[in-house]
Amino acid sequence: MAKRPSLSKKPKQEINRxxxxxxxxxxxxxxxxxxxxxxxxxVYRICKxxxxxxxxxxxxxxxxxxxxxxxxxxxxxxRDKRK
Numbered sequence: 001m002a003k004r005p006s007l008s009k010k011p012k013q014e015i016n017r018x019x020x021x022x023x024x025x026x027x028x029x030x031x032x033x034x035x036x037x038x039x040x041x042x043v044y045r046i047c048k049x050x051x052x053x054x055x056x057x058x059x060x061x062x063x064x065x066x067x068x069x070x071x072x073x074x075x076x077x078x079r080d081k082r083k
Contacts, residue, residue, distance in 0.1 A: 017072050018061060019047040025065050035064040 022032060029047060033040040036057070045051040053061065062069040 014049060015075070016047050016049055017075065018053075021065060021067060021071055022047070025067070027065060032061065032064060036060045 022029065027035075029043040030040045033043045038057075042051065046053050046057075058069055058072055062072055
C-alpha cells in the first residue's frame with residue numbers, strides 16, 4: 001500500500017527577516033509604519049509574508065531602522081559565513 005501524504009502538515013514558512021529585525025531593534029510594527037509613511041496593515045502583511053516589499057520600500061525600512069539592507073534580507077548565519 002502506498003503511503004498517503006499527510007494533510008495536517010503545513011509547508012515550512014520562511015522566517016520573515018523584517019519581523020526579526022523589528023524585534024531585535026525594539027520597534028513595533030505601528031512605529032515602523034509611521035516612520036515610513038504606510039499603514040500598519042501594510043507592515044503587518046509584509047511581516048506575515050503576505051506582501052513582498054519593493055526594493056525601494058526595503059531601503060526605506062532599512063533606513064528607518066538604521067540597519068544595512070542585508071540585515072533585512074540575509075539570515076544572520078548566512079551573513080556570518082560570507083565574512
